[in-house]
Every structure is written in structure tokens, then in C-alpha cells.
Amino acid sequence: MNGSAPPPAALPGENWQLQAQLPHLEATAELAHGLAGLLKPGDLMVLTGGLGAGKTTFTRELAQALGVRGQVSSPTFTLSRIHPSDNPAAPHLVHVDAYRTDAAGVESLDLLATLPSAITVVEWGRGLVEQALLGGSGSWLDLELHQPTLPPDRAGSGTPANGEVGGVVPVIQTDFSETEDELQGTPRRAILRGYGARWKTAPALPNGISEHL
Ligand SMILES: Nc1ncnc2c1ncn2[C@@H]1O[C@H](COP(=O)(O)OP(=O)(O)OP(=O)(O)O)[C@@H](O)[C@H]1O
Ligand SMILES: [Mg+2]
Secondary structure, three states: OOOOOOOOOOOOOOOEEEEEEEOOHHHHHHHHHHHHOOOOOOOEEEEEOOOOOOHHHHHHHHHHHHOEOOOOOOOOOOOEEEEOEOOOOOOEEEEEEOOOOOHHHHHHOOHHHHHHHEEEEEEOOOOOOHHHHHHHHOOEEEEEEEOOOOOHHHOOOOOOOOOOEOOEOOOOOOOOOOOHHHHHOOOEEEEEEEEOHHHOOOOOOOOOOEEOO
16 A cells, blocks of 8 residues: 555656646546547556546546446455456456555456456556566556645635624535536646657647647
């Protein structure tokens, strides 16, 4: 288990690095859909980023773009889930969350068995899976997601100390409607890195994703 330790630093040897702003959920979805068009059976994507950075959300969009079955979720007990494709010509998606495990745990998942015929996505996999799955000369994509810290007024510190707002004493209300942020999402920053012969050159990011290097 990784606990609350920050994700490990990027592995050396990348061929390229693309940085992009993802201002809202739609942009994260666009990135996932764009990358889905490039991925082939045997490909490995390692997802890195803090809790809630958007790794599972990205994977959910990738699954949708690939047209695989089943609900992509944050597994509590299941470390790995295979999402089969209805299309016999299309690859399965293998989604792994390595947050609660270590190298021995990852080995026990036997990802090598499914790797050749699937697209394998591993959250919290950086430094754990690349060598173990691909050996010393493999190719993989590493996607790092960052959630910028919210400014103080968005982080809940804007309520007056006496509890009064404009002379009105607030009462507690339960509002089950989704907030704007929940519907549209909030900004993320993405760093995509390519390793190995398969990812020698950087792909073009989808239209609508602003790239900056
Ligand atoms: N631009 C965005 N991209 C991705 N997720 C976003 C964005 N804006 C808001 N979100 C929200 O942030 C949350 C991200 O949660 P998610 O489970 O994907 O994170 P995670 O990186 O997988 O976390 P964990 O390390 O706990 O598995 C979701 O509720 C999602 O709707
Ligand atoms: Mg997750």
C-alpha cells in the first residue's frame, strides 16, 4: 500500500513529454478519446497522480471510447478488472489500481497473461509495473494528472466567522443537486510521456486540448 505518499518521480528515458491543460471534465474525456484511437493490443498506460486527480475518470472515458463493457470504478477490493469488448476485433481493457498493493501483489495479478491481447491501464503503477511487465526494453505511455490547489475562496474558507451572511442567519439545508463543478469539472494539468520504440514520436493531442511545453 502506498499510503498518502506522493507518486514517485517520472522514470528516466522518456522520448518526449507533452503538457496539456484540461480545464474541465470534457477536456479529460477528449484526451481519453484521442488516446483511445492510438492504443493497440499490448499497449500499457501507467496513470500517475494524487488521490482524486482523475485517473479513474480518465480510464472510464477511455473505456467508453474503446467500447468495452462494464463499469470502470475505483476498486475497493478488486485490484484488477477485465472489461471485454463486444467487438471480437477490438482489444479488451484491463484496469488495475495498484494503490493498495506492491510489486508482489501486482505480480500475483498475472497481467502478463492478458497484456498481449488487451490495453492495460494501471493507476498508481509508476515504477511498479513497467519493468515487471515489459522487461528492460518495453514501450509504454505514462500519464500524470495534477489537480491544482483550489484558491481559498473555493476551498470553503469564505464563510464569516459569526455565521451570518448579509444579515441573514444561515440555516442548514440539504441540497442534493449537483454543483456546477460536479457537472463540468475543474481544471487538471496533464503530462504525457512516451517510452520505448513504440512511442518514439509524440502523438498529436486532440483538437481542443491546449498543449504547452
Ligand atoms: N477535469 C477533470 N478531469 C478529471 N476528473 C475531474 C475533473 N474535474 C473534476 N473531476 C472529478 O474529480 C474526481 C476524480 O476522481 P477519480 O476517482 O477519477 O480520481 P483518481 O485519480 O482515480 O483517484 P484515486 O487515486 O483515489 O484512485 C471525479 O469526481 C471527477 O468527476
Ligand atoms: Mg482511481
